[in-house]
Amino acid sequence: MKKLFLLFMLTPLLITSSCENDNDDQIVCTAEFVYGLNVIVLDATTGNPLVEGITVEAVDGTYHETLQLVPGLEYAFTGAGERAGTYTVTITKDGYQTYISSPIILTRNVCHVIPQSLTVNLQSN
Known part of the structure; x- marks a missing residue:
C-alpha cells in the first residue's frame, strides 16, 4: 500500500519532468x-565566364568590399557575407565597359542573410 501511495504521489512529478517544451517557435540556425x-x-x-583580371566591388554606404x-x-564572385x-556592384576589366548595377537589397532572416545572385554580360570595348 505504501508503494502504491508513493507511486500515486510521485506520478505528477514524473509526468511534469518527462514533458518537453514543444515550442514550435524555436528556430534552429545552421x-x-x-x-x-x-x-x-x-x-x-x-x-x-570571365574570371581573370576582373574586379568586382560592392559598396553599401561607407562599406566597401572587393568580391x-x-x-x-x-x-x-561572392561577398557581403552575413x-x-x-x-x-561595380565590375571592371581591361578591354570591357565598366558595369554598375542598380541597388541590390540584401535582407536577412533570423539566422542568415538572404543571398541575391547577379549575372552580368560584360560588353567589350
Missing part, C-alpha cells in the same frame, strides 16, 4: 557562413 552577393560575369559576345572567387563556386544592406 553554422554555415552565407554570402549575400553571388556575381557571375560573362562575356556578352561569347557567353563564356572574391570562392573555391567550389565555379565562376562566382551582411544585409543596399549594395551597388
Whole structure:
C-alpha cells in the first residue's frame, strides 16, 4: 500500500519532468557562413565566364568590399557575407565597359542573410 501511495504521489512529478517544451517557435540556425552577393560575369559576345583580371566591388554606404572567387563556386564572385544592406556592384576589366548595377537589397532572416545572385554580360570595348 505504501508503494502504491508513493507511486500515486510521485506520478505528477514524473509526468511534469518527462514533458518537453514543444515550442514550435524555436528556430534552429545552421553554422554555415552565407554570402549575400553571388556575381557571375560573362562575356556578352561569347557567353563564356570571365574570371581573370576582373574586379568586382560592392559598396553599401561607407562599406566597401572587393568580391572574391570562392573555391567550389565555379565562376562566382561572392561577398557581403552575413551582411544585409543596399549594395551597388561595380565590375571592371581591361578591354570591357565598366558595369554598375542598380541597388541590390540584401535582407536577412533570423539566422542568415538572404543571398541575391547577379549575372552580368560584360560588353567589350
